[in-house]
Structures are given as structure tokens and as C-alpha cells.
Amino acid sequence: MSRIGNKPINIADGITVEVNHSNLVTVKGPKGTLYQQIDTDIGVDIKDGILSVSRPTEQKRHKALHGLYRSLISNMVEGVSTGYKKELELVGVGYKASAQGKILELNLGHSHSIFLQIPEELTLEAETQKGKNPIVKLEGIDKQLIGQVAAKIKSLRKIEPYKGKGVKFVGEHVRRKAGKTAAK
Numbered sequence: 001m002s003r004i005g006n007k008p009i010n011i012a013d014g015i016t017v018e019v020n021h022s023n024l025v026t027v028k029g030p031k032g033t034l035y036q037q038i039d040t041d042i043g044v045d046i047k048d049g050i051l052s053v054s055r056p057t058e059q060k061r062h063k064a065l066h067g068l069y070r071s072l073i074s075n076m077v078e079g080v081s082t083g084y085k086k087e088l089e090l091v092g093v094g095y096k097a098s099a100q101g102k103i104l105e106l107n108l109g110h111s112h113s114i115f116l117q118i119p120e121e122l123t124l125e126a127e128t129q130k131g132k133n134p135i136v137k138l139e140g141i142d143k144q145l146i147g148q149v150a151a152k153i154k155s156l157r158k159i160e161p162y163k164g165k166g167v168k169f170v171g172e173h174v175r176r177k178a179g180k181t182a183a184k
Contacts, residue, residue, distance in 0.1 A: 005066035009051040009074050012081055017051055017073075019044045025073055029080025032121075032141045036072050039065050044073070051077075079141035086150045088136045092157075092165040097134040099126040104136065108157040108167070116153065121145060135170065 011017055015029040023038040038044060042065050043054040051073065055066040078084075090097055096107040104124055106114040118124045122140040136153060140146050150169070159166035161177045168174060 005053055005055065005063075005070045007070065009053075009070070009077055011046070011049045011051055011077060015077060015081055017046055017077070019046070025076070027073070027076040027080050029077075031080050031083050034076040034080060034141060036069075036076060038069050042066060042069050044069075075143040079143055083139060083141050084143050084146050086138045086146050087170040088138075088150060088153055089168055089170050090134045090136070090157075091159075091168060095134060095157075095165075096128065097126040097136050098128075099124045099136075104153070106153070106156060109165075114156055116156075118149060119145060122149060
């Protein structure tokens, strides 16, 4: 039994969810519109502002898709109503971030600057305060896209366990290791 797949999704006022004959789910809200293609075996029912996802059999494949598509639709509904936000912190001496439109320029201790093109669906902001680490803020309605872009930025300089330098999420705990001990 899929506990996630059986949970109903409440659709708030101002959000419309449509399912066409080819199982394309369209979610429209105040922040934008998202689309998701659903497997033909999975059923989507909308009644009285409550969306439910059902599966035809108890096969392992159907159980997996049941929870997956329920989560994807739930993320879409939340995205078009409130949106998603990720903040990344650049920890290290001389690490800098600046944003010009949809291009993010990062100085992460390499011999060159890194320029990263951010997708049009996301909004980008780079914030630098004196005495604090630079912060890169990503906002948008697509949870998958924000996570993918944040992971790409994070992979440019992975967090290092000895000094804690690198790119991390704001509030993320970095597990530190003890360095070498001097021999006598």
C-alpha cells in the first residue's frame, strides 16, 4: 500500500487542474503554469477541489508510479501557489558571486571565473554583505528545475570536510573531520 499515493491533494482557490485524454496534467495558478505527462495506467480524479491518484493493480511498477505521480502533482500545485526558493552559501576566502540578468558569475578559488546560464523560468539573485559569506538565491515554480540548478552550482566546488570550504545550502550542517596531529 502506498501511503503517499493514497493521500489526497487539496486544490486551493485560484488554482485549476486539468487532465486531458492523453494524461497530460496542467496546473495553473497565480505564479504560472506547469505541465506533467502521466503514465496511461495511472488514474487522476478531481472532485470538489480534491485530487486523488489511483493505480489499476498491485504490481510493483504501478505502486512505484502511484506515489511518484502523486508527489509530482503535489509539487506542481504547491509551486504555482507559493513557489520554491533555494539559497546557497559560498564559504571560503575570496569566493564571490554576482548576477547579471540570467548569468551567474562565480569565483570559487579556481584560476578563472565560472559563468553559469540560469534557465528563464527561475529568478536569480546574488547577495554579498561585508563580513558575511556570499549568498545565491534561486526562486521559481518548478521544484525539479530549482533542485537541478542548485545541485549544478553546488557541484562546482563541493564542500570540503577539513576546513568547511565550498558551496553549501544555507542552514546545511557540514560534518567536519579532524586534521593531522603533529608527531613528536
